Amino acid sequence: MLERDKGATIDLLLLLLVAGVFIWSAIQPAGYLIWTMEVLPAVILLIFAIATYKRFRLTTLSYIIIAILAIIMFIGGHYTYSKVPLFNWIKEHYDLKRNHYDRFGHVLKSLFAIVIREILIRTSPLTNGKWLFTATLSMTLALSALYEISEWLFSVITKSGKTSKDFLGMQGDIWDSQWDMLLAFIGSILTLLIFSKLHNRQLRKKM
Template structure:
């Protein structure tokens, strides 16, 4: 009949529902309705997030490259600058090589970017000669060192402290997403890794000073006459990491609903069987039984 809605049956007719099978996994909602499942929407959001993160990381990389190039011009000591940037070059290679398999959050990328930028300032001037006190005096008219009664340049101490503050969270992200460190271990292990990396860096400094010796070795070491310099640097890095993890813990305690259960579960014994000689004996027995099976057939 002209003007009748084709989707509606005429008066007196029965209504039947025909289910049209659409392409998709067997038994899926898409077969019945043609709607995308929630997993597809989550996948789409995840892909958009990945693209956004990579774009953000690329922008930070370009900005850092410009800062690096600017501070590479006429540094105070070219050889010290080269030594200071050897680990930076290694870090950049690792980041670029792994960016497809592992992408950090924008927060972690920002923290890493800030640390590298501050490190480049120290590399340009050498850490013991960064004129932060002169900059402070030019802006505020008084000496920053005199306010605190300092007699040495503390820029190196600041960077060691910020190493813990800024890089502990990216370390937490690595432990959380690769090693599945949950609860207590998600906060404890980044502090341990910070201490370990600080120790390794101090050993590298000592090794470089021994190899190169003279003014170059002492400039790279940057102790400024303090025999406990390496100990204080490591302590400051540890304090920074503890503070960073304390902030992360407080935020998660506030926002994460199952925080208490996750924390308690992380401290439970997952594998009651001891290791050591018992584990070795068990592996030997399993190896022996696997070799005996073909002979018994």
């Protein structure tokens, strides 16, 4: 019971942190259309997590990951991914060709593989092993590809010039989408290799 109460407290603190960053993000962003498009996936994910909390409560690790991903997207939505100040400073300091916040964001988004892994373990016949690893990796890559397609569709449908350019965040790199998916692939493998044991321990306490 104490362990469960501790977990609920952590979950509440994560929610308050994410809500605070969301409010900050909505105050005078680079543009409200680009902000809406960037934060919408995170908002949908958070609504789903909150709505299913009582009947399908995830592990603390999964909620920490969801919070990290939401914050990453809220920051990207506020400044646009290609203009986040810290990464502009890194770009100038190290004489880089681009702001790498979007690359950094896609590496962190691969952490979502743990959330997918948990859902598969708890709702499918899959157990720990190569098929669980393969299915989790495949679904993570599918989500990454879907996100890239949604960015492309937005630019095609809206034809809103600068907003579309900021949303795509290519920064002159014609292989930007391929880089993003490659980083998601590599990041997902590392995520599963690094965090699966910790995830298993948390799952054993819950199941």
